[in-house]
Amino acid sequence: MAATLDSPWAGTNFTPPTAIDIATIETAIVAQLAAQVGGIEIAHYPDRPESYRLTHRVGAALVQYLGAKYGAMLDTAAIIQERTMEFGVTVMVRDLGWSYGGEPGGPSPGAYAILEAVRAALTGFRIPGCRKIYPRSERFVERDKQGGVWIYQISFGLSTVAVEPSATDNFPLFVRGVAMEEGGQSQVTLAPAPFTFSAGGTIQLPNGNLTAVVVTAAGGAVLVPGTDYSLDAVNGIITALAGGAASAGETVQVGYTYADQVIATAGESSPSD
Numbered sequence: 001m002a003a004t005l006d007s008p009w010a011g012t013n014f015t016p017p018t019a020i021d022i023a024t025i026e027t028a029i030v031a032q033l034a035a036q037v038g039g040i041e042i043a044h045y046p047d048r049p050e051s052y053r054l055t056h057r058v059g060a061a062l063v064q065y066l067g068a069k070y071g072a073m074l075d076t077a078a079i080i081q082e083r084t085m086e087f088g089v090t091v092m093v094r095d096l097g098w099s100y101g102g103e104p105g106g107p108s109p110g111a112y113a114i115l116e117a118v119r120a121a122l123t124g125f126r127i128p129g130c131r132k133i134y135p136r137s138e139r140f141v142e143r144d145k146q147g148g149v150w151i152y153q154i155s156f157g158l159s160t161v162a163v164e165p166s167a168t169d170n171f172p173l174f175v176r177g178v179a180m181e182e183g184g185q186s187q188v189t190l191a192p193a194p195f196t197f198s199a200g201g202t203i204q205l206p207n208g209n210l211t212a213v214v215v216t217a218a219g220g221a222v223l224v225p226g227t228d229y230s231l232d233a234v235n236g237i238i239t240a241l242a243g244g245a246a247s248a249g250e251t252v253q254v255g256y257t258y259a260d261q262v263i264a265t266a267g268e269s270s271p272s273d
Contacts, residue, residue, distance in 0.1 A: 020128075022065050037118060043063070054149050057094075058093065061091050071083075071084070081161070082160075083162040086156070089153065115154055123135055129161075131160070139153055178209075180261045182259070184259070189255075189256075192216060192254060193254060197247065201248040203238040207256075208235050209236075210233040
């Protein structure tokens with residue numbers, strides 16, 4: 001049965017959802033065997049094994065992903081599980097072993113020697129993001145129909161972590177942050193000074209992080225916060241309230257205590273005092 005594509009296939013590179021994927025691990029295993037086991041062909045398991053023919057004069061080791069098991073959930077907020085993966089190495093060798101049909105110092109290693117070499121090359125080998133590889137089992141598979149190749153398989157396990165694909169959190173972007181000193185170490189008290197409400201009914205004081213604010217009208221009456229005005233103590237803004245004793249354009253006396261604050265704004269290289 002042929003597959004029909006919505007558009008012509010132009011080819012592309014596969015991008016795995018995580019850096020530790022099946023193909024990456026299998027490629028690392030093949031590279032390790034190629035570096036440690038000489039004298040035979042090292043390759044990925046063929047796409048069509050029924051048509052594969054051993055052409056190397058000694059033999060071959062073919063690496064194949066066999067499957068995985070997933071453990072229990074490790075987190076309550078995200079899908080995080082231990083993933084135990086299994087890879088098989090199919091060893092195809094023309095001779096069974098040096099002790100069968102040949103001298104111990106013969107010119108070619110047999111299946112037994114290759115199995116031991118594969119086991120030694122991969123046992124304890126660690127791929128970044130995974131625990132060390134360990135052997136799981138090995139077995140005789142068959143002798144090919146022509147009787148010229150012995151076929152064995154040795155399997156290995158390794159553990160890594162399966163994590164759900166992450167999504168960008170929809171948090172608001174940082175715009176402005178204010179850090180205020182609250183321990184009284186940098187407090188400065190200013191005597192009452194005249195300030196005039198703007199046309200919009202606000203007074204912007206030269207300092208922020210305010211405490212002990214006292215607003216006095218021209219006649220000497222002390223204005224009541226929440227009734228006559230509201231106070232933004234962080235940013236040092238006094239706003240006249242409708243129906244209160246303060247109004248736009250009026251000059252009042254304001255005394256207060258302020259402490260140090262640091263303001264960080266998006267895009268700045270460093271915060272300013």
